[in-house]
Amino acid sequence: MLAGAAEASPGVLTVDHAANTKFGRAMTTTTTGADIETSPPRFARAGVGAVAAVSSIALLVFLDRYGYFGDELYFLSAGRRLSFGYADQGPALPLIAHVLDSVAPGSLFVLRLPAVLATAAAIVISAQIAREFGGGRGAQLLAAGGYATSPFLLVQGGQLATNSFDIPLWVLITWLLVRWARTRDDRLLLWAAVATAFALQIKWLVPILWICVGLSVLLVGPRELLRRRFLWVGAAGAALTTIPMLVWQAGNGWPQLAMGSVIAAENDTVGGRPAFVPLALFIAGLLGGVLLLCGVWALLRWEPLRPFRFVGVTVVLTFVVFMVLGGRAYYVAGVYAVAMAAGAVWLTRDGPRRRRKIVAVPLIAASAALAGWSLPWQPERDIPPVSADDGMATLTYGRFGWPELAEETAAAYRDLTDEEREWAVVIAESYWQASALDNYPDGDLPAVYSPGRGWGYFGAPPDDATTVLYVDRYPDTARELCAHVDPVGRADARLGIPGVSRDVTIWKCVDPRQPWSTIWPSLRRL
Helix, strand or coil, X not given: CCCCCCCCCEEEEXXXXXXXXXXXXXXXXXXXXXXXXXXXXXXXXXXXXXXXXHHXXXXXXXXXXXXXXHHHHHHHHHHCCCCCCCCCCCCHHHHHHHHHHHHCCCCHHHHHHHHHHHHHHHHHHHHHHHHHCCCCHHHHHHHHHHHHCCHHHXXXXXXXXXXXXXXXXXXXXXXXXXHHHHHCCCHHHHHHHHHHHHHHCCCCCHHHHHHHHHHHHHHHCCXXXXXXXXXXXXXXXXXXXXXXXXXXXXXXXXXXXXHHHHHHHHHHHHCCHHHHHHHHHHHHCHHHHHHHHHHHHHHHHCHHHHHHHHHHHHHHHHHHHHHHHCCCHHHHHHHHHXXXXXXXXXXXXXXXXXXXXXXXXXXXXXXXXXXXXXXXCCCHHHCCCCCXXXXXXHHHHCCCCHHHXXXXXXXXXXXXXXXXXXXXXXXXXCHHHHHHHHHCCCCCCCCEECCEHHHHHCCCCCCCCCEEEEXXXXXXXXXXXXXXXXXXXXXXXXXXXXXXXECEEEEEEEEEXXXXXXXXXXXXXX
């Protein structure tokens, strides 16, 4: 028996699903492998709850540390311009940001609290996946600990970000699929569809997961998954929820489809495709990386987990697809939990217990220390400036410099003549800059625009805007747009990102060369 045994006994897996005759056809499946219990072990509620609680407390202590992250400002700005679609994301995060900021204006704690709750839920579900694999208390705690000590997954729980919700939703979907594989309860497929529908409102990545699942069951089974009526009913329902977004995308030239090449180009700053797998393992953390690798092996080769082999193939395919497409390394983080859970079950059942403890204890301790180090515990004065525009540093430095940028731009606006202010607008090169200017000055600036990412689709400046404060590091674009360009301000926050919130100039541009309505579509970029 897998559950409650130190070693698996080879034999025949017999899983009786007769109890599910109402929602899934009654059946008995016989597969060569280990004899796995139909009922999973008892859930280690206290231990897993403690892991989730400690992680949540660690996040809550530092939740309002530093300032807004650039994307958080963007979500707030997008939330003031609610729409069924956006150029680079679904409508869920802007709506959530708008509601939370309306309830508690300016509160970083309230804005980020849902991310903490989602991360805590993902930690608990990781343990539940280990339980579905037959893992006892030790395996469940190890799976929860692997997720909780991943620096990337933990840090994402401390800010409002698409990853803060998209990844836990993937964790939920994989748990429901693993549970379905054990029970054949088709109601689980409907719940997976509900989770998919929510994920689609955040990012358009979850179809990749389902494509990989479909290919996996075709390759290694259980092919009956594709014959389940509730799978396709749920898929149709999830697809229907995307219609408003698809209508918006079609009406705006399908900008979401162009994001792939943009992201691939951005990835070149951190190594591109050759660095994909090393980065993916790095962000999993020490314990998480070990569990991830062990889990993939166990799902593909370990006999007790043979009924779940399609999950291992899904994990591998997900890595391959995102690497080939040039996706970001953290796009695969949604399948970490299921692989970590499998690795935890294998590690807690293979080999002498004493040897496992000798290896596990220092690894867990080091992983917890690394996760704690990744939290924003340092006083701002002790953080050194970033030496270059380093893509890996944006998680830290993307929280600094926005008030200074807004104040310098507002000062430049106040220095304009009354006539210039009457017809003035602000254009920021970066969508993060525009979002900061939209949120910080408290009405001291005129309307803000940007050709960057989603901001480019919020609208163009009016054609009667004859004076522009253009926020950019260099004057090249401003000189292409206007006949007269002069520097009138400079933002240089110590901890800002170079060219975004540090070493940035405010340029006064007078006499546009073309109407804004004419030139704007060519300026927009993702």
